Amino acid sequence: QSALTQPASVSGSPGQSITISCTGTSSDIGSYRVVSWYQQLPGKAPKLLISDVNERPSGVSNRFSGSKSGNTASLTISGLQAEDEADYYCCSYAGSSTYVFGTGTKVTVL
Amino acid sequence: QLQLQESGPGLVKPSETLSLTCTVSGGSISTSTYYWGWIRQPPGKGLEWIGTIFYTGTTHYNPSLKSRVTRSVDTSKNQFSLNLTSVTAADTGVYYCVGYGDADAFDVWGQGTLITVSS
Numbered sequence: 001q002s003a004l005t006q007p008a009s010v011s012g013s014p015g016q017s018i019t020i021s022c023t024g025t026s027s028d029i030g031s032y033r034v035v036s037w038y039q040q041l042p043g044k045a046p047k048l049l050i051s052d053v054n055e056r057p058s059g060v061s062n063r064f065s066g067s068k069s070g071n072t073a074s075l076t077i078s079g080l081q082a083e084d085e086a087d088y089y090c091c092s093y094a095g096s097s098t099y100v101f102g103t104g105t106k107v108t109v110l
Numbered sequence: 111q112l113q114l115q116e117s118g119p120g121l122v123k124p125s126e127t128l129s130l131t132c133t134v135s136g137g138s139i140s141t142s143t144y145y146w147g148w149i150r151q152p153p154g155k156g157l158e159w160i161g162t163i164f165y166t167g168t169t170h171y172n173p174s175l176k177s178r179v180t181r182s183v184d185t186s187k188n189q190f191s192l193n194l195t196s197v198t199a200a201d202t203g204v205y206y207c208v209g210y211g212d213a214d215a216f217d218v219w220g221q222g223t224l225i226t227v228s229s
Contacts, residue, residue: 001172045206046216048215051214089156093214097162100159
């Protein structure tokens with residue numbers, strides 16, 4: 001069970017859109033729609049942003065959206081804001097009631 | 111609103127057993143809505159799923175940790191716990207207790223507790 005692959009860092013200017021990729025295998029992302037995304041602000045616990053590939057929990061800004069194609073899931077942040085500067089992690093169901101996280105991506109707002 | 115709070119020793123010696131407890135408030139641990147779990151994060155690194163448990167005692171573990179992990183639920187105290195045996199420095203990190211709900215995601219998190227493995 002290997003960690004899902006994310007870019008180490010992504011940056012953008014305020015107002016721009018950025019996309020974070022999360023690449024897995026046919027045993028995890030490729031087989032299930034149980035993909036979630038989490039935002040971790042410095043020194044804080046992670047917070048759920050997206051569940052089931054593209055579902056936003058109540059209270060999460062609609063600037064965050066998710067998608068999936070094949071073995072790769074993606075998180076898009078539109079209208080980038082300074083408060084979006086954080087670490088982002090994807091997570092996928094990997095079968096047999098197990099879960100695997102991504103390596104994490106640091107988002108920098110220029 | 112459901113809240114989770116971890117409690118643990120802070121410092122554990124190598125080769126010993128790490129024991130953590132998570133207290134659930136704002137709701138019952140004996141609910142069919144949630145699985146309860148643990149996720150850890152080594153310093154400066156990413157998240158790692160350790161395992162989940164249902165209030166009935168059904169457990170699921172990360173294969174890489176399965177041989178060292180045991181988990182239990184105490185419904186009378188609204189708590190669940192984690193035991194990790196034979197710890198090494200690689201087990202140092204922040205340990206989060208979490209709830210996995212109907213959203214098919216870890217939608218409730220404790221604040222985390224830092225565990226350091228050192229002699």
